[in-house]
Amino acid sequence: MKKNNYEYIKNEKLFKFADIFLIIILILVLSLTTVILFKKNDDGNKVKIMLEGKIYGTYDLACDNNIEVTKIDNNGKKRCLLKVIIHNKEVKVIESTCPDHLCEYGSIKYANSSIICLPNKVVVTIENSKDKGVLST
């Protein structure tokens, strides 16, 4: 970049020839993978909760449940991080202690979809454990 960028900006075009290839390739690849990933809405049957990379618990999706995810903090006290609600085969997170509360938007009901709470390091995933059994044998 030169000292004064006024000339650079005045000559800069809104669109360049090389853009077309890059944008078309990227949009094709990304939308194809998105469609492939989200097309098959398999019904899951298990809800797996992971806390800091370890399995916190596995629950049945079919029966309604109200799970409190707790963690023992540095003072040895039990602290509730968030609540996971299983209702009508749908999973929802409420009352999270994280600052952004992004995990409380929406609910999940299909296999492989997940709710992620980054500040609390909690991942709630719906799984199809029958699939896993076939894979492992």
Added chain:
Amino acid sequence: MRSKKISLTAVFLALTLIVGIVEAKLPPILALIPYAKIGFSNIIILIAIILLGKIPALIMLIIKSIIIGIFTGNMMSILYSLSASTVSYIFMIIAISMSIFSFPVISAIAALINNFMQVAVASIVVSNMKIFYYFPLLALIGLLAGYIVGLIALYVLKKLPAKFYDYVFKNHPDQDN
């Protein structure tokens, strides 16, 4: 850096912080992935790269990541945004100097790299690779958002009068470099 540039960097930094904090408090645009954001605060960073230079923009980027993390109370976000924005910033500087792609497309690819880095850091933090399930959709939205941001930044930069560029770059006779 001259004092004029330092004070202009501070003004631009204040602008990005206002836009960034307001955007962090707004509800997410998509309920399916609440992590997706347009990133309007990056318009001002992009303008700063061209108007003020590479180093002031990098300083703005680093301070912005830290202060937004503190102000929104989300300390973990500093980790994601610092690593992601630094990598996409380096890409942007290289791409601008190569000038093969147009400015909005460079911004779109930088947004894509930013998204990828954030998902990668997040998957390490929660040690769960399942997060990448949402990456293609997130990247698609990021691509579009980055393009919009780049387009707005280029439009603003083109509309700024030549006088303004001169003002930023010209040395004041009383000052030494």
